[in-house]
Amino acid sequence: xxxxxxxxxxxxxxxxxxxxxxxxxxxxxxxxxxxxxxxxxxxxxxxxxxxxxxxxxxxxxxxxxxxxxxxxxxxxxxxxxxxxxxxxxxxxxxxxxxxxxxxxxxxxxxxxxxxxxxxxxxxxxxxxxxxxxxxxxxxxxxxxxxxxxxxxxxxxxxxxxxxxxxxxxxxxxxxxxxxxxxxxxxxxxxxxxxxxxxxxxxxxxxxxxxxxxxxxxxxxxxxxxxxxxxxxxxxxxxx
Numbered sequence: 001x002x003x004x005x006x007x008x009x010x011x012x013x014x015x016x017x018x019x020x021x022x023x024x025x026x027x028x029x030x031x032x033x034x035x036x037x038x039x040x041x042x043x044x045x046x047x048x049x050x051x052x053x054x055x056x057x058x059x060x061x062x063x064x065x066x067x068x069x070x071x072x073x074x075x076x077x078x079x080x081x082x083x084x085x086x087x088x089x090x091x092x093x094x095x096x097x098x099x100x101x102x103x104x105x106x107x108x109x110x111x112x113x114x115x116x117x118x119x120x121x122x123x124x125x126x127x128x129x130x131x132x133x134x135x136x137x138x139x140x141x142x143x144x145x146x147x148x149x150x151x152x153x154x155x156x157x158x159x160x161x162x163x164x165x166x167x168x169x170x171x172x173x174x175x176x177x178x179x180x181x182x183x184x185x186x187x188x189x190x191x192x193x194x195x196x197x198x199x200x201x202x203x204x205x206x207x208x209x210x211x212x213x214x215x216x217x218x219x220x221x222x223x224x225x226x227x228x229x230x231x232x233x234x235x236x237x238x239x
Contacts, residue, residue, distance in 0.1 A: 034194075038082055040204050041194045043162065043171035044102040046083035051098055052076065053091050053115050055107025057180070058132070061092070065180035067221070068106060074187035075104040075173075081191075091115040097167030106183055108176045119174050123163050124208065125237040127230070129176070139178040141210070144233035148210060150178040153217050157227070158182035160190060161208040161234065171205070185213045185221035193226070200229055208234035 044050055052075050057065045076086045079102075087101070091113040107113030109120045110131050120127065128142040139150035141157055148157045158177035165172050173190070177183035189211055190197070201207040212227040 035082070037194050037198060038078075041162075041197050042078060042082060042102065042173065042190075043205075044079065044082045044084050048082070048170070049085040049087055049101050050075070050079035050082075051101040051103045052079075052086060052088045053094055053103060053105040053113070054088060055091055055113035055116070055183075056111075058112055067180035067184040070221075071106050071175065071180070071183040071187045074184065074191050075106065078187070078191050079104075098165060098170060098172060099167070100169045102170045103165075103168070103172045104187075105172055105174045106187070108178070108183075116174060116176055119163075119165065119172060120176070123165065124159075124161060124174075124234045126233045126235060127159065127208070141178070143210070143230050148212075148227075154215070156182045156213050156216060158186040158211045158213070158224075159208060159230070159234075160186045160211055162204070163206045163235075181216065181221050182211070182213050182224075185224035186211050188221055189224045189226070196226060200226065201231060206235070207231045 039045055052072055054064060054072060055068055057063045057068070072088065079086050091107065094115060105113065105116055105119060107116050108129060109117035110129055120129065126143055130137045130140040130142065132138050134140070137147055137149060141148040141159065150156050156178045158175060161174040162171050175183050175186045177186055197209070198204055200209070208230045210227045210230050211224050213221065213224045215223055
C-alpha cells in the first residue's frame with residue numbers, strides 16, 4: 001500500500017513538472033514571438049542604441065511640452081523592451097545620418113522639429129502640412145487630396161511613419177502630430193499595437209499610418225485609433 005502511495009505521489013509530481021515545463025515553454029515561445037514582432041515593426045535589435053530626437057514646444061524654442069516628454073518616455077519604453085540603449089538629442093543640435101542607430105523623431109515639421117521638416121521634405125512628398133496660421137485649415141494634414149483637420153479639443157491626427165533615411169543603415173520612426181498630445185498618442189499606439197500595425201501594412205520596412213485621436217476631452221491620448229494606411233500616397237510626389 002505504501003509503495004502504491006509513493007508511486008501515485010511520484011506520478012503526480014512528474015505530471016506537475018511536465019505541466020509546468022509545458023507552460024514555461026509556451027510562455028517563452030510567446031515572448032520570443034512577441035519580441036520578433038516588435039523588432040520587425042520598430043526595426044531595432046537587442047544591443048542597438050536607439051536615438052530619440054526631441055522637438056521644441058511650438059512658439060517656445062528651447063522648451064518641451066509635457067506631452068512630448070511623455071512621447072519620449074513611450075519611445076524609451078519601446079526601446080528598452082527591445083533590450084536597446086537610449087540616446088536623447090535635441091533636433092536643433094543634431095545633423096547627419098542616424099547611421100546604425102534606429103531613430104525616433106518626435107514632432108511636426110512646422111516650427112517644432114527641424115529634423116522632421118527635413119525627413120518630410122525628402123521622404124514624404126505626398127503629404128502636405130498646413131501651418132497653424134492657415135486661414136481655412138490650420139494644422140491640417142493633406143494626403144491624396146483628402147484633408148484631415150484639427151478640431152481643437154475634439155479631434156486631432158498624427159502621422160506614424162517608418163523609412164530608411166539617406167546614409168542610414170537603420171530605420172527612422174517619424175511621429176508628426178498636429179499637437180503634442182497627438183505625438184504622445186502616436187507613440188502610445190506604437191507601444192500597444194505592433195500586431196495591428198503588422199497586419200495593416202504591406203511591409204513593415206516602410207509605412208505611413210494616419211492615426212486619429214477622437215473625443216480628446218474625454219479620452220485624451222489613450223483614445224487613439226488607426227484611421228487609415230497612407231503608405232501608397234505619402235511616399236509618392238503629387239498624389
